[in-house]
Amino acid sequence: MASIKIDDEFDSAVLNIALDTIKLGKQALVFANTKKSAEKTAEEISKKIKTDDEKLSLLSEGALNTLSRPTKQCERLALCLKKGIAFHHAGLVEKQRRLIEENFRSGVIKIICSTPTLAYGVDLPAYRSILKDLRRYTLHGLTWIPVLDYMQMSGRAGRPNYDKEGQAIAIAATNSEKEKIEEKYIDGTPEEIYSKLAVEPVLRTYVLSLIAANFTTTKKQLFDFFDKTFYAYQFKDLRKLHSTLNKVIDLLEEWELIMSSADDFASANELEDEKFKATLIGKRVAELYIDPLTANFIITCLRNASDKKINDFSFLQMLSHTLEIRPLLRVGIREYDRIQESLLEFSDFLLENEPSMYEPEYEEFLNSVKTAMMFYQWISEQDEEFLLEEFNIRPGELRTKLDIADWLLYATEEICKILHYQSLIKEIIKLRLRLKYGIKEELLPLIRLENIGRVRARILFRNRIRDIKDVKNTDLATLSQLLGEKVALSVKKQLGQEQLEVPENKRKGQISLRDWGE
DNA sequence: GGACGGTGAAACTTCAGGTTGCCTC
């Protein structure tokens, strides 16, 4: 291992190495422990850089104005980008991430400070890979990360077509840490790869799909199939595997997602020959690829919905309590009372039975309530900055959650169809749209128009243009003042009212969307 | 004497990421 000499101008090693990399005219990825740490490191580096580049200013502007109103996160990113530095993690919106990745590839951005996102998903090699901290917080406290993770991150060093070499640098705070790192990571061997198949949620899903696809119809076939999997090969404890499978089958039967076929009743004495087939709903659940446990939970909630008062919160809390939506927003100690208080307001509308305060699952339940409240604020037209402050959820994380929520609601819609809950379907479709756009119900007619989202729809509504008919009756000039000429024209065109341009004298005094806030 | 404001130390909190489905005029 060749040793390299780097100026230690500042007392932060990461900072020194990053600046040295830039001096060499190369690029580096810095891997941090947490999102906060990634952001802070990027900020620190950017503060030491003096540059004033046209390209970077443009890039910075682009990142700043990705959302309808910039959040603190956007502002922070924009400041870093001005200096050719970026941070990158799941809290960023897709568009910002793409912007950063592309500009790093083209060499405009010199340093990206990221959480492990970049080590896995995207292919972004750099001359140097700087690993700021090889420990990570887990349930067991601060622990050393797996060797495989270390390899993923350090493996980003060296760009095959550009550099002859690459450098992966792990930072050690003390001498004993240095020894530990050498022993565990540099000289060590990666962990065995363990099959995740045996985790019950995965097993549930697989067993149901195998049966639904008629791939395996008897217990014997199922056992045979799983006996040949990597999991079975690894653990060799087939009895335990079979007992877990039996448990899963029993549950699926109890949930009425599968049933043993009656026509084969005679031979069913032979337990292992018992034949199974998926029920109608079981088939659909398998196609939708949701966890059977979630499917059962949704079905139970829908049954309760028929003799209960329901509102938007009912469904939001339902989907906030599924495995798929996790991780949930956590209720902090300080918020505990506040969340409980607002729960009182909604508890009549819950579709599931509220657990008692003294049961262990109460905490998770309360988390689901907080998550549901976050969704509720979103469809009450609170923006990303509000949600960031109030719920500590970043724009990127919000988008991911909204996506999953939409998928779950789609699945709920499909389950409703099979169970003939026609009246609920309408509500669910409305809720899906409201989640997608982040709007109150009153804006639903307007967002059907292309180029009209939550912001523009609200502007129209505030100006007494409340549905398609109103839009049709509004002249192009007025519409242009509210939406801008291009959007107004496009809207009119969608309504079959084509007009070529706005009269010249009305063009002045156009109200920009940004100035229209309250 | 009391209200207020600034300060710093101590106590407390929080902490990565991501795959699935379907489509819509």
Next chain:
DNA sequence: GAAGTTTCACCGTCC
């Protein structure tokens, strides 16, 4: 474990 945030005691100033 470490960084960021909140809480709280303490002190000085002003009215």
